[in-house]
Amino acid sequence: MSKDSCFHCGLDASTSNITFDGKPFCCNGCKTVYEIFSENDLTCYYDLQQTPGATPKDIEGKYNFLENSKIIEQLLEFNDGETQIITLYIPHIHCSSCIWILENLNKLHPSINASTVNFGKKTVRVTFNSTTLTLKNLVELLSRIGYEPFISLDDYSVGKKHIDRSLIYKLGIAGFAFGNVMFLSFPEYFQVGEFWLEQFKPMFRWLMFAFSVPVVFYSSQDYFISAFKGLRSNILNIDVPIALGVTVLFIRSTIEIILDLGSGFFDSLTGLIFFLLLGKFFQQKTYSFLSFERDYKSYFPIGITKINHDGSEESIQVYDIEKGDRLLIRNEELIPVDCILIKGKAKIDYSFVTGESKTVSKQSGDKLFAGGKQLEGSIEVDVLKSVEQSYLTQLWSNDVFKKDKSLAFTNITNQISKRFTISILIIAFIATTYWLFADSSKALNVFTSVLIIACPCALALAAPFTFGNVLRILGKKKFYLKNASVIEQLAKINTIIFDKTGTITANKETSISYEGLKLSNHEESLLKSTLRGSNHPLSRSLYKLLDEHDILTLDTYQEHLGQGIEAKYNNQNIKIGSAPFVGNTSEVSTLNTTVHVSTNNQYKGKFTFYNAYRKGLSHLFNTLKKEYDLAILSGDNEGEKENLTKLLPTKTKLLFNQKPEDKLEYIKYHQTEGAQVLMIGDGLNDAGALAQSNVGVVISENVNVFSPACDAILDASKFNQLYNYIKTSKTAITVIKWSFVLSFIYNIIGLYFAVTGQLSPVVAAILMPLSSISIVAFTTITTNILCRNLE
Known part of the structure; x- marks a missing residue:
């Protein structure tokens, strides 16, 4: 400096x-x-x-509109009167320093609780205390340190920049210049006679130079910027050879026309940039078409219970929620929309949104925000606005829940690209040195052709396009993955662990019988009201079995994970769960799952569940056993052990009476032994185990099983297809490897013609994007063919 x-x-x-x-x-x-x-x-x-x-920049008075409460309400992502969250688009984010300072905003102002940068989207998500720091003050603080946000008031949206049309403009200018330069080059191509040579040759050459200037300094600027940033960070990225080739062509061509040595290579130069940008445009359009998020919004299966005008309950998907609907939110369920609390006591955990674990108590009439989790029984709410599916996507991908799950193939792609670039530069300089002595007229063409033809873009495209298409296909088959890294991890697993209740059992087909003292109408009403607040599969099955009763608003409600539920209404207490939990110490082990009931510390009886296992369970386990270690971890007693032993293959590990923490420790131990674990659960008591596993999958039926701890959601109707979905992930990795092989073959052949001087730069420029297009076509078509038999 x-x-x-x-x-x-x-x-x-x-x-x-x-x-x-x-x-x-x-x-x-x-x-x-x-x-x-x-x-x-x-x-x-x-x-x-x-x-x-x-x-x-001078910002005095610029953000006075952020004093308007209506505008602030539209801009904010979350606002409970004290904590506010906003996502701001920061155009200046460009390097590691930017990320570091923006993620340490809490050191600049104590009222900022947390800030997270999305480098790809150039956004920062800030959580701050609005009682001591206003939104206007926050924006002014960012502006003072050089990171002024872009805020659009056209539609009260933030974090949404105008559509970036720069690539289209650059492509248009390059195409216009390329066409004109080619036209001006025709006389010399065809050796037109003396009139051309004497009168118009200098003018045409300088016109070609003039057309090339905006192409080099505007249309190709992204390649130079990328190459410069890479070199400044001591990284040889894939844009270095392109920038070097463009520079050499432009300088050599300019020198030739200044010294009247020839017409230069302006046709090759403009053609090179035009075809490179055309390939880039095609890649963007194709990847946009394969966008996982778009399909995710269309197919995401979160369910919620809607209360109809006649009091009946039905399960609907969240994107069917409309303003004015009455919803039932059970214990441990997430609130999918902004709403007003109508009935019940709300104790909300907003840690899914804010990252802070403290709970907030709300009374009837208070506003509740999407993303909160109800922790104290069931509540009824009126919807203020329909669900923003993209918000749920953001919630599922929140950095609060991210783990360091390696991206092996992405890293391999980067390493290959880096080594490839070094190799190409070495080959280019060696070949050019040879031709300088053998035939100096070919040296420049060889140097430029080698740099262009062997660009590793095709290598870099193989993984994202393959994964993008597989994500889209699996989404249509009702297997919803969080991101591409899940495919990579799924291909590596060697151990599969299942929860039992609600995972391998089908709740809809379970039959139940009751044995014990007859429950009074009031006790049945209390029992049903208590079960209404729980999302546990056994609670849901039992709730549907009981007759209709008046729903009571409970005074207290508490769910003990792995044990049961207790609640209180007026002076009457009720406990539902395991025998020890309700106080029955004389219970003898049975062959079936049981749920016991006591009221006012008096044991009443038990409900016995005759489990119906999911269709195709035995065949699925027998197929999986050939390649994977299998285990079932259940919180229930050993009553089902004999049935499962007959149903499942030998050597399948069966562990019962497992608390949530036991499941987590079991997975952690086996991971230290080298196991790559796939955990499949119902998303309720299994959050810790799902987060600890290499891949966590939640089985979804008609209830809200949304869990930020999981990596994928599998529709219950597709449970028997699990092996085929895992096999598809391995197929994706195979397709990527074949793409690498094809790219290497292409580059070897192209390099041969380039090094031997048989390839002109403009032909190389046409072939390079064609290679990228061929890789995209290969990965897309191949994955479609290999996945066509999925059900």
Whole structure:
């Protein structure tokens, strides 16, 4: 960095005469940012990268509209009167320094609780205390440190920038210039006679130069910027050879026309950039078409219970929720929409949204926000607005729940691209050196052709396009994966662990019998009201069995994971669950799952469940056993052990009376032994085990099983297809490997013709995007063919 450069942003500071702490600054804005960082011990921001900042703009009065409460309400993602969350689009995010400073905003202001950057989308999600820091103050703080947000008031949306049409503009200019340069080159192509040579040759050559200037300095700027940033970070990315080739072509062509040595290579230059951008445009359009998020929004199967006008209950999918609907939210269920509490006592955990584990109590008439989790029985709410499916997508992908699950194939792709670029540069320089001595007229063409023809773009495209298409296909088959890394992890698993109740058993087909003292009408009403608040599969089955009763608003409700439920109404207590939990110590083990009931500490009796296992269970386990270690971890007693032993293959591990923490520890232990674990549960008591496993899958029926701890959701009707879905993930990895092989073969053949001087740069420019298109076509068509037999 020059001694006359601004220490913060790198601009010329020779005439500003502004210094602080012995460092030059181009303006008071940059000096202020440095002072803020110094006061808060954040000057290591400058250690990550020299001059990473942007010059702050004059923002006085610019954000006064953020004092309008109606506008603020539309912009905020979450607002409970104290904690507010907003996602802001920050165009200036461009490097590791940006990420670091924006994720340490809490050090700049104590009212900022957390901030998370999405580098790809250039957004920062900020959670802050609105009682001590207003939204306007937050935006002004970001602007003062050089990260001014883009806020659109056209539709009161934030984090949504205008559609980026720059690629279309660059492609249009490159295409226009390429066509004209080719037209102006025709006379020399066909050796037109003396009139051309004497009168118009200089003018046509300089016109070709003029057309090439905007192509090089505008249309191809992304390649130069990417190459520069890569080199500055000591990384040889795939844009380095392209930028080098364009530079050499432009400089050599310009020198030729200045010295009247020839017409240069402006046709090859403009054609190269045009076809590169055309390939890039095709990739963007294709990947947009394969967008997983779009299909995810269409197929996501979260269910919620709607209360009709006649009091009846029905399960609907969340995207069918409309404003004004009455919803029943049970214990441990997530609230899918912003709503008003009508009935019941709400104790809401907003940690899914804010990352903070404290709970908030709400009374009738209070507003509840989407993403909160009800923790104290059931409540009834009126919907304020329909569900934003993209919000649920964001919630599922919240960084709060992310684990470090390796992205092996993505890393392999990056490593191959890096080594490939180094190899190509070496080959290009060796081949050029040879031709300088053998035939100097071919040296430039060889150098440029090698750099262009062997670009590893095809390698980089293989994984994202394959995974994108597989995600789309599996989504249509009702197997919903969180992201591409789940496919990679699914292909590696060697151990599969199942929960029992609600996972391998079908709740709808379970039969129940009661044995014990007759329950009074009031006790049955209390029992049904208590069961109404629970999402456990046994509770749901028993709730549907009981006769209609008046629903009571419980005074207290508590669900003990792995044990049971207790509730209180007026002076009457009820306990439902295992025999020890309700106080029955004389219970003898039975061959079936049982749920016991006691009221006011008096044991009443038990409900016996005759489990019906899911269709195709035995065949599925026998198929899986050939390749995987299988285990069933159940919180129930050993009553079903004999039936399962007959039903399942030998050596299937069966463990009963497993508490949630026992399941988690079992998975953790086997992972230390080298196991790659797939955990399949119902999403209720299994959250810890699902999060600990390499891949966690939740089985979904008609209730809200949404769990941020899981990596995938499988529709219960497709349970018997589990092996085929795992096999599909392995197929995806195989397709990627074949794509690598095809790309290497293509590059070897292309390099042969380039090194031997038989390939012109413009032909190489046409072939390079064609190779990328061929890889995209191969991965898309192959995955479609290999997945066509999925049910």
